[in-house]
Amino acid sequence: xxxxxxxxxxxxxxxxxxxxxxxxxxxxxxxxxxxxxxxxxxxxxxxxxxxxxxxxxxxxxxxxxxxxxxxxxxxxxxxxxxxxxxxxxxxxxxxxxxxxxxxxxxxxxxxxxxxxxxxxxxxxxxxxxxxxxxxxxxxxxxxxxxxxxxxxxxxxxxxxxxxxxxxxxxxxxxxxxxxxxxxxx
Numbered sequence: 001x002x003x004x005x006x007x008x009x010x011x012x013x014x015x016x017x018x019x020x021x022x023x024x025x026x027x028x029x030x031x032x033x034x035x036x037x038x039x040x041x042x043x044x045x046x047x048x049x050x051x052x053x054x055x056x057x058x059x060x061x062x063x064x065x066x067x068x069x070x071x072x073x074x075x076x077x078x079x080x081x082x083x084x085x086x087x088x089x090x091x092x093x094x095x096x097x098x099x100x101x102x103x104x105x106x107x108x109x110x111x112x113x114x115x116x117x118x119x120x121x122x123x124x125x126x127x128x129x130x131x132x133x134x135x136x137x138x139x140x141x142x143x144x145x146x147x148x149x150x151x152x153x154x155x156x157x158x159x160x161x162x163x164x165x166x167x168x169x170x171x172x173x174x175x176x177x178x179x180x181x182x183x184x185x
Contacts (some may be wrong), residue, residue: 005074006032007082012041014080021177061087098138103168106134110143120161133171
């Protein structure tokens, strides 16, 4: 049995797609952690009979969350719209087992503050012809870990940031669960 912790701060659409992808696999089990008490991801987890927990921001940087992950025998940490920088205590314990998805083709449009619509607004403002996703291992800096996969989508010159977001989200929902499955072997 492989236990995976999904860290998420928002609505949880990626978390939902990942959990649904593994629904028939009795060898994979999930727990969802959020740094926001009212995050939609906690409701989605409950609807899917997946354990969900709120932890305040400070718990992710002291040993509270790390202790929880160890007690739960978690093997992988998946960031699905998690807006905090993962603390080194977690990164050191889960070396090459903390995976993030970013809604752009890194190294462009990454770093602190570059998430969600902020990314897509920058892509449109710069008149990019393509955008996409980057799935990568996490390190101690935002969006600088080793790439696992990048996938692209064409951007029409008239696309709004919201339309780019929709195209990129389709890539996220398709590729993220499959990459996790490959990493599990």
